[in-house]
Amino acid sequence: MAIPLSRRTFLGLAAAVPASAALSACGSSGPSESGGGASYWYLSGQPQEGVRTNALKAFNKAHPKEKIKGTTFPNDAYKTKIKTAIGAGQAPTMIWGWGGGTLRSYVKAGQVEDLTSWFGDHPEVKKRVFPSSFGPATIDGKIYAMPVETVQPIVLYYNKKVFDQVGVKPPQSWGDIMALVPKFKAKGIAPFSLGGQSRWTNMMWLEFLFDRIGGPEVFQAVFDGEKDAWSNPAAIDALGKVQELVKAGGFVKGFSSITADSNADQALLYTGKAAMMLHGSWSYGIQKADGGDFVSGGGLGFMNFPPVEGGKGDPSDTVGNPGQYLYISSKASAEQKKIAKDYFTKGVLQPAEVKDWIGTGAVPLLLGTEKQLDASEDAAFLKFTYDVASKAKTFAQSWDQALSPTAAETLLDNIVKLFQLSISPKKFAANLNEVLGK
Template structure:
């Protein structure tokens, strides 16, 4: 009886060992097959815009080309994705790959020990790493480690102008500050709005005009020092001068009456209706123009940048903006799962992914030629312009959220006659406080 009992235990043990061996591939790294690796990715490519469609196609093509890798993707609207990422970050339960933003979010996740750098992967492919535009990797670099690469480019400050209105009224498209002032005066005389502005939500003046204008006056190095509160202050004379230059535009009636009571959409409507000669907006406005502007306005629309400011310390051929979103790589990834995740990363953010993004009429932070025969002429014009200009920081990408609120509100007040020195003092106090926290 004892022998039978012992033999039964041995048999059960052997069966358990064999069963464990058969199922050992079914882990967090495995899918339905023992050799299949699972990679999870969260993204915001949920719409039917060309960029989203292009990115989803890359994922589908990757699945087809890699039957040994199971890609589990989840798409969320941008705001929902940001909220969800911060929720799982608090619990240290990040997906394997996820769309993330440069600067503040990247630094926050690095501080939480949630990301792993991709220096080795970039160094192994110098033809990839070396083709990003200048400063493109800065927003994803923390203490010398690179945590992602941008998958698009978001310049925030262009002058879109109606060439027909300039020609009809014998006005020169401005290339200097004096010519801009003359254009404003000429259009006002003709009863045409020189430049539409919709600053009701108050980020518009800061993002599309002031970030570039201020850089023209102060230069980028000064701004970054002021952000860090290291050798520069927002009460410095050059920043006060930048505020006064912005106020000058209001004083010479560059903008229509009531500019603080309409939003960006209404601002663009003024341009679509032919009531304004110019409008300053970001690269994102191009799709709106192409899809919604009347044909007569669209065919006469061209793009330029804000003229340089006499005596300013900033480079003249620049525009404010940010490099685009990238992909974060979970700190927990290793082995075959990390290898698979980095293959997908490269498919989406490598040269082929950058080309697919550009072909979807989306600017990229990457040196790649556009197939101009397939793109809308206005996008071709924007693309060509971006080959000549350098991106400088947009204020709301570098400053703390509390400071951004102060500067946005301050610009509204400034354009209504507020004192530049007082507004500068409040901005300085907000940023000094933010750096202490």
Template sequence: MMRARKTKLWALAVLLVLLLLAIMSKGCFTSASQTPQAELPALTAPVKITFWNQETNDLRQEVVKESIQTFNQTHPHIQIVPYFYEGETYKAKLRVAAISGKMPDLFYYWTGDSFKYMVDSQIVADLTDLMQEKPAYKKQFYPEALQNSTYYERLYGLPHTTSHVVFWYNKRLFAQFGITPPETWDELILAAQTLLSHGISPFSISGKERWPLLNWYAYLSNRLGGTSSYEHTIKGTGDFTDPSFIEAALLFRELVNKKMFVPGFMGLDRKMADALFLKGEAAMYLQGDWAAEEMLSNTDIGYFRFPTVHGKGDRTVYYGGSNGWAISKYSNQQAAFEVLSYMLSIEERKKFVEASGQLPTLKAIPLSPNHMKPSIYEYVKFIEKDPSRYFGYYDQEIDPRRSQLLLDTVVTMASAQTLSKKEIEDLLKQIR
């Protein structure tokens, strides 16, 4: 009986195997290993977009980081890989990347000849067609902001901020010594002398980073010579031997000789210079409104325009202009532009402006005073209307080689023990 039962079970097993083979031969069943490759689900990695920015270590950086984080969470097919660098380090790193051809996908830029040099080197993506595909998005920008990033009638970058260099001042110290915000150079010098006589440094400044020194020299030369002198210098039809540049250098040297800057200013970085001013160890600070949130969080701090100089210049002409983000030519341009469109959406820039107090390049951003510190809201409303025009950052408006020569010259003017007018003229002649 046992043997008969085993025989039947064996026969049944054989029949089942034969049936299974028959089904497989007719294609009614296909194993996973036999599935054609085309039928497998596509497992593609997200596009990674490297994104270089200036380091700020304040609310501006935090807002940008939050925008990036939100984008990465909501756009699984694209992931932003951000990098933040201190200002001078960033400029040096970008120069090396431009020369080596190893550019990030997205990068921070300043308008001017420094950016045009990158455009001419054919390492920056032409965004004209991508913007034409989004006419409604293009209309959100102020036309003049886009024009600042346009070369040869083609668009090469999207501006995100319009910045201004202004005088920040300590209202408590001014009131204590009977000083009112000066409107002329003579009034500024008189205020500085009053402060010095009471043991207060008139001006904080960061000499270590060079460009804050240039803020002074640029404003002085512009007030004395207007915008035309520098425009001729940019084009090569003029140079720094123009009388306005020499007179500006002499006035700047007077500030140095009279010890109007905080002691040891050539060794200070921007954080140190900020701190000295905010602690009341200096009464005034010529700095950009990229520091507006930090400055206006202190109730003692106010602001005023750079004054006229010896009756020349217009106080509503501001040193500043637009900064933006650009795409490198050999990146995934569609993915990078998707990132830019998000980062420069009205919703994301609204958060940035409300936190930072910097003027946007997008029109009709619905700012809410309920979401802003009152002092920042008041500043934004003031700076929206006050400038009649701008003149660009001197170290960005000229080509990179002359830019370094100019910065080195300003450092010499700020640090030399003695410097005659003839020596100043010889220094300025070398910036060619």
């Protein structure tokens, strides 16, 4: 099974560079499709690139009068080039992106099309995909993007063999998590693996705790830039709980020097050196590929993050990547915009593309794929991912994508300090309040 790329390719866009330099210096792997009136830029890199290119080819073949020229770019080059091209008025008709904070900046600058009324006129398009995928596509109550491709919720993984060895059961609450810590430590097993040097791995803990304690409204206030939003009592409580877990020895020793890109954190789980790990759904494929018979032999358990006692959050909610997104440039011609919208209705998540995504070990954000997922050798995990994503009342976007690049960097730096116990929850909140709305 092909392994999905890590969600860390989905960081915020790079800082702008002069338009002339970026447009000439950033390379591309060349056009993936020739012809026509509309254009489409998207990421290279397999297996995702192949799925995207095949879907585009299929649309062009079926609609020869509405050709779309596709061009692929490596991730880092794309992040610079697309931002600069949009700012210079040279954007492609269709812009592949991640929604959230970067989309908000485009909306404020009037650079992308408002699709709200179009979705109102085409309810059948909206009803095809997970309702939760529209969160990062929506800015100030209006829809500016078409959700596409796959869903990637964050998952609480656990080693079944280690749990059996210690004689305990998976946690059903935050209290259970704290109670398990000394039991695993007594056996020389790290309760949780964590690649803390990568920073975003630590962030996942806060994302869930904010939600489980205060509900989605807590981070929504941050996203909306409300004054002192990080000082919400539920936020302070969540920050404190993370530090309690750190102080209790909940994470593997030396977690601050472990990188997620090395997959060392995942190796700790499948080798039994750690009992649990909070990580993205993409981790399943990595554990399957690298962990010997750990996955195929039934050693891997997985679940949604448990509730916190007394919390207001819905335990069915999740966080992560609700989808990927296509925007339409506001500078495109009427004909180009029509072709793009036709692609939304006739080219996105058609049967062949859905089959291709499942073949990569991913769950398309299309409703009604249960039978296809059941037929996969990874059916149990894919169905779990599908159920979490489709049933979540709120699927919150990863914070470093939801926020502006400036705010996200401040967030990640302070998360490191929080986990290292070098700042208090109130100081963390104060530091983040300073970049609200920036």
